[in-house]
Amino acid sequence: MNHDDLNHWSKRAADWTRDYHATLRERPVRADTTPGKTAAKLPKAPPEHPEPVERIFDDFARIVPEATTHWQHPRFFAYFPANAAPASMLAEQLANSIAAQGMLWQTAPAATEIEQVMIGWLRDALGLPGGFTGTIHDSATTATLSAVLAMREAALGWKGNAEGLSALPRLRLYASDQTHSSVDKAARVAGIGQANLVKIETDDNDALKPGALDRVIAADRAAGHLPAGVILCVGGTSVGAVDPVADAVAVAKKHDLPVHVDAAWAGSAMICPEFRHLWTGIEAADSIVFNPHKWLGAQFDCAVQFLADPTAQLRTLTLKPDYLQTLGQEGVTDFNDWTIPLGRRFRALKLWFVLRAYGLEGLRERLRNHVAWSQALAEHIGAMERFEIVTSPVLSLFSFALVDGDEATEALLRRINDDGRVYLTQTRHRGRFAIRMQVGSFDCTEDDVMEVARVLEDLG
Ligand SMILES: *Cc1c(COP(=O)(O)O)cnc(C)c1O
Numbered sequence: 001m002n003h004d005d006l007n008h009w010s011k012r013a014a015d016w017t018r019d020y021h022a023t024l025r026e027r028p029v030r031a032d033t034t035p036g037k038t039a040a041k042l043p044k045a046p047p048e049h050p051e052p053v054e055r056i057f058d059d060f061a062r063i064v065p066e067a068t069t070h071w072q073h074p075r076f077f078a079y080f081p082a083n084a085a086p087a088s089m090l091a092e093q094l095a096n097s098i099a100a101q102g103m104l105w106q107t108a109p110a111a112t113e114i115e116q117v118m119i120g121w122l123r124d125a126l127g128l129p130g131g132f133t134g135t136i137h138d139s140a141t142t143a144t145l146s147a148v149l150a151m152r153e154a155a156l157g158w159k160g161n162a163e164g165l166s167a168l169p170r171l172r173l174y175a176s177d178q179t180h181s182s183v184d185k186a187a188r189v190a191g192i193g194q195a196n197l198v199k200i201e202t203d204d205n206d207a208l209k210p211g212a213l214d215r216v217i218a219a220d221r222a223a224g225h226l227p228a229g230v231i232l233c234v235g236g237t238s239v240g241a242v243d244p245v246a247d248a249v250a251v252a253k254k255h256d257l258p259v260h261v262d263a264a265w266a267g268s269a270m271i272c273p274e275f276r277h278l279w280t281g282i283e284a285a286d287s288i289v290f291n292p293h294k295w296l297g298a299q300f301d302c303a304v305q306f307l308a309d310p311t312a313q314l315r316t317l318t319l320k321p322d323y324l325q326t327l328g329q330e331g332v333t334d335f336n337d338w339t340i341p342l343g344r345r346f347r348a349l350k351l352w353f354v355l356r357a358y359g360l361e362g363l364r365e366r367l368r369n370h371v372a373w374s375q376a377l378a379e380h381i382g383a384m385e386r387f388e389i390v391t392s393p394v395l396s397l398f399s400f401a402l403v404d405g406d407e408a409t410e411a412l413l414r415r416i417n418d419d420g421r422v423y424l425t426q427t428r429h430r431g432r433f434a435i436r437m438q439v440g441s442f443d444c445t446e447d448d449v450m451e452v453a454r455v456l457e458d459l460g
Helices: 003-021 051-061 084-099 109-125 140-155 181-189 210-222 247-254 266-271 272-281 311-317 348-383 406-419 444-457
Strands: 131-136 171-176 197-200 226-233 259-264 287-290 303-307 389-392 397-402 426-428 432-438
Touching: 051 171, 109 131, 109 303, 131 140, 140 181, 140 226, 140 259, 140 303, 140 311, 171 181, 171 210, 181 197, 197 210, 210 226, 210 247, 210 348, 210 426, 226 247, 247 259, 247 287, 259 311, 266 272, 266 348, 272 311, 287 397, 303 311, 348 389, 348 397, 348 432, 348 444, 397 406, 406 426, 406 444
Parallel strands: 171 197, 171 226, 226 259, 259 287
Antiparallel strands: 131 303, 287 303, 389 397, 397 432, 426 432
């Protein structure tokens, strides 16, 4: 296959893409397959000789879609969305065509500078102060790990990277039990340890209690531990828990601790001023992550981290061997210094395309619709016999259950997903099994959302 073939097959791929998206509503949302079924369709070994692209393409069309859970399906209501707006897909094709490594300004000047401009555009669009800079990671997990590593190094006076952690004091991190498991993972991977991620008590709304945070930090200091930082969530993954950012940051600052805010899902909604009350006080945070690859239409991977002052993270992550020196290029940004991997994709291009192709107002309208439709559905389900709302909507996420108990609710969820018209997933709230419902698919309509009510009436 050469570049002329690529041109020919790209057109075929574009046709396939159009047909795939046009027929998504006719497909079951969740993959209709069983473990091992796809692998069994592939030969045991790669071919010794070239195969015609026609055959490769046919196998793709025959094998892949039917064993795929369709994340771009307008009735995908599971987890959180992983939206891919058409403008994002186009930008990714172009980024793939260039296939540059954006580790240094020198290796990708356009990618570096467009990334800087996109960080500024998004910062302003989310209503954050002009002082924030930032970078794009592959995932919120990596952004949070980067923030936690910087917390660790600052707390240790920059000794951890150099000396290892064995002889150093016991570091402590603080977060509520509603924060995402990526925070637990960061504590583990950063060498701080799961046991030193202290889960702070929450109130009736699942929000971290600032008074409890204050007491636990003080007790840790008295016990000789070394507090390193606080991680807050705005829009927790389970039921959308929202920590009181202003009060919690005030407690952290009183103890001289940095704060990282995980708004991976809910951050996108902050392009709408009316939702910003959810993170009042955010301007005092040190680090914030949100995923345009969830709800904003820029497809995976695209996790934006804003930093009030990047110095600590740069001091933690910068490592420049001789072969990465860029002679005579002082004063430029080498984004690999901001992140864990050296290599970086041109992720800013899809942000540039998405923000321009839909405009902030076009994106706001989508998000506002999602929130309104979700609330309408929650009201509808709340009024249905034998159903109960377990957690009310936070933006477009709520959970519900049957009044008949966990077993009945779990059985219903299985029936819903085997049915295939819609796809929902589950969580536990205070021990109770609940069906999680979020609206966020880029192309979904009010009718797609209300299909959930029809499915519940049919199967409930
Ligand atoms: C989805 C999610 C994450 C993890 O995101 P990745 O980009 O997949 O690492 C972290 N925190 C919250 C609140 C999330 O919803």
